[in-house]
Amino acid sequence: MTALQYPASYYAATAHSQPDRPTLNADIETQVCVIGAGYTGLSTALHLAEQGLQVVVLEAGQVGYGASGRNGGQIVNSFSRDLDVIERQTSRQHAELLGRMAFEGGQIIRERVKQYNIQCDLKEGGLFAALNGKQLHELQHQKLLWQRYGYEQTQLLDAAAMREQVQSERYLGGLLDHGGGHIHPLNLALGEAAAVEQQGGVIYEHSAVIHIERGNPAVVHTQKGSVKADTVVIAGNAYLGQLIPELAAKSMPCGSQIITTAPLDEDTARALIPHDICIEDCNYLLDYYRLTADRRLLYGGGVIYGARDPADIMSLVRPKMLKTFPQLAQIDIEYAWTGNFLMTLSRLPQMGRLGENIYYSQGCSGHGVTFTHVAGRVLAEAIQGQYDRYDAFAQLKHYPFPGGRLFRVPFTALGAFYYDMRDKLGI
DSSP: OOOOOOOSOHHHHTOOOOOOOOOOOSEEEEEEEEEOOSHHHHHHHHHHHHTTOOEEEEOSSSTTOSGGGTSOOEEOOSOSSOHHHHHHHSOHHHHHHHHHHTTTHHHHHHHHHHHTTOOSOOEEEEEEEESSHHHHHHHHHHHHHHHHTTOOOEEEEEHHHHHHHOOOSOOSEEEEEEEEEEOOHHHHHHHHHHHHHHTTOEEESSOOEEEEEOSSSEEEEESSOEEEEEEEEEOOGGGOTTSSHHHHTTOEEEEEEEEEESOOOHHHHHHHSTTOOEEEEOSSSOEEEEEOTTSOEEEEEEEEETOOOOSOHHHHHHHHHHHHOGGGTTOOEEEEEEEEEEEOTTSSOEEEEETTTEEEEEOOTTOHHHHHHHHHHHHHHHHTTOOHHHHHHHTSOOOOOTTHHHHHHHHHHHHHHHHHHHHHHTO
8 A cells, every 4th residue: 555645735845844653553442543633633632632531543644644734724714604604504592602613713723833832834814805896795794793703803904905915906805804814734733743642642644544343442443453442533524535434425525726936035925915914715716825934925726526636736726826916927836736625515514423432523615724623622522521512513404415426526516617607797
């Protein structure tokens, strides 16, 4: 079996050094076995290890191999579907409980960075950019909606104020979130893995799970070993494959692509994004971008449903970048990569339990940096017998994609085309 290695991304090229972690090649026992060393798994493991529980983490590749080490690095509050969508689906009391957690993920990240001195280029501030009047009206609604849940850190911007934040003529206005921010995502994952180990947890890399023997205790099997555990946490998200068919039926992996320029001189970088915040536009198929610590522009956009790897990432993303920043036409692109995130039909995260002792969290639908950190805390609470916040997520209704595995990609792509056309027409 070929060992899974990091893709040739900017993040992998600038990652901090890490220890050589072993592959599981024995039969062992633990209290909690976590499958996946991305943010969901690491957050869960760290919360549990801090409480003195014995935790083993199994990772098919390396720490942060999946979306946690490849994403846009943006700290974005709330969920992929905002709180007004949740309000229409459930009771007010239920929505309020979820709403209190909608702004928690970014704070958990900041707490971890401070407590464990994680060097991940943390910067403050995020901006939602409106391309037309309809989107600007929606941002006005978003500000009021978040205020109803006690969040007061947003600021509406008109076109002139937008140009003070980003040197692009595309935007009519925006919503500046002072509680947003951005990080080097792979270095955050590596720092959290080191924190897990500091607290007594054990991480095995290149130890893909091939079978879970359900029971109490459960037995998690890899190619060369096994882990007998009182509790199992499934945290593989888009990289779980068909290990758990009933989870795969309710979700779909999707690919997102990112490019990174050569380093920009200080004047050019400062002119593009003067206050070093991160930006995402309000399209259904959105673009997102920011500056890295060494003054490169990192730009992502587009979705490939079904997570096929595109033949030419640069040809997909570079035109988007130049539409936003035509002044970068002569700047070289030095990195281009793709990564998968997991989308649900409702675009809301799925959390639940298989039997009595196998927990899962999946389907962040593009808001994984923050939600995964909330999920880890909530799962850890449930494993220790505190179920109120876990139940708030577990009670959300989820359905399989229409058409099953064969037709979920074309049906979803057709829906995305519809919303993309609405964005282009401003309706």
